[in-house]
Amino acid sequence: MTIAQKLSFDVQLSDHARTAAEREQVLANPAFGQFFTDHMISIDYTEGQGWHDARLMPYGPLSLDPATSVFHYAQELFEGLKAYRQSGDSIVTFRPYANAARFNRSAARMAMPELPEDTFVEALELLVRTDREWVPTTEGHSLYLRPFMIATQPALGVNYPSRTYKFMVIASPSASYFTGGLKPVSVWLSTEYTRAAPGGTGFAKCGGNYAAAFVAQRQAVEQGCDQVVWLDAHEHRYVEEMGGMNLFFVYGDKLVTPALTGTLLPGITRDSILELAADLGLETEERLVSVDEWQEGCASGELTEVFACGTAAVVTPVGTVKGADRSWTVGDGTSGPVTMRVREELVGIQYGARPDAHHWVHKIA
């Protein structure tokens, strides 16, 4: 029997950290996912030995053998969450144990080792505490945290998964995901491509899902839309999710969201909104939603609003929908009151302006 040992992190601080002035220049206009803090976390895994060599180190490139498994077979997964600066200067994350649990569900699907949830959260805490000056003070900005894991064995055989892995966390100060603030997005219904099929990796947050999505996202942009909407693989009839977001359909005071069939990512924002809905006096329903229902609901006026949600995108209204043979507007194409109310409540909890009745906020520093 192996006894799980608590990992202790070796701390190596950067001797070339950016100056306060350089940091402020980045924080004045951080965009999304383009700039990174001064440090990163790395933990190695070896079959038979478990996790070892946990360290905080200066942010910088990795040196890997060209035969390293991840380059060839994409045995990789990631997570995404944010650190928020609340008033009083405390820094918090939102439901980090939910990300840790999803990380391990993704790991199981990708034949990769699970990381103890406490180690996952400790790694986030150590990085954010070390680079706490990088957590933006600007309203609506945050420090986006990107934990990920790669297969590191330098071998091309596919008869057995990699026997070595590396877990890392990097952090990126971020403004809103969509440029142009909170304007409604336009979406493209992809019928040519499929994101995920039953038995596949749709529910896992693995890089390959995103690699396979770029061609459809590019098509969406070519069609003049902001985002691709994925439909079920079998009939292209039911709505699954967006590029990096889940979807909600608002029927008056009822929120309907596609059921977790295994082909869409179980978003933590989605789950939080389903719970918050009751606090806001809204009903909820998880079920299949077809494209026809979406179009007909907008035509009849029964379907009043549609919004997308996710860590990066928060809560973003969907204004217009376009497919190969049809297009329509949701409501009057602007953001609706239920969307705004849900957004305000969620963001309010994250930034400390509203009470955290569900105990989702996790203080880091």
Ligand code: PLP
């Ligand atoms: N769907 C996909 C494909 C995503 O990449 C994301 C982002 O993480 C989401 C949904 C929303 O998940 P969450 O709310 O946990 O960020």
Ligand code: COI
């Ligand atoms: C997130 O919201 O964390 C995402 O993963 C979206 C993204 C792939 C940028």
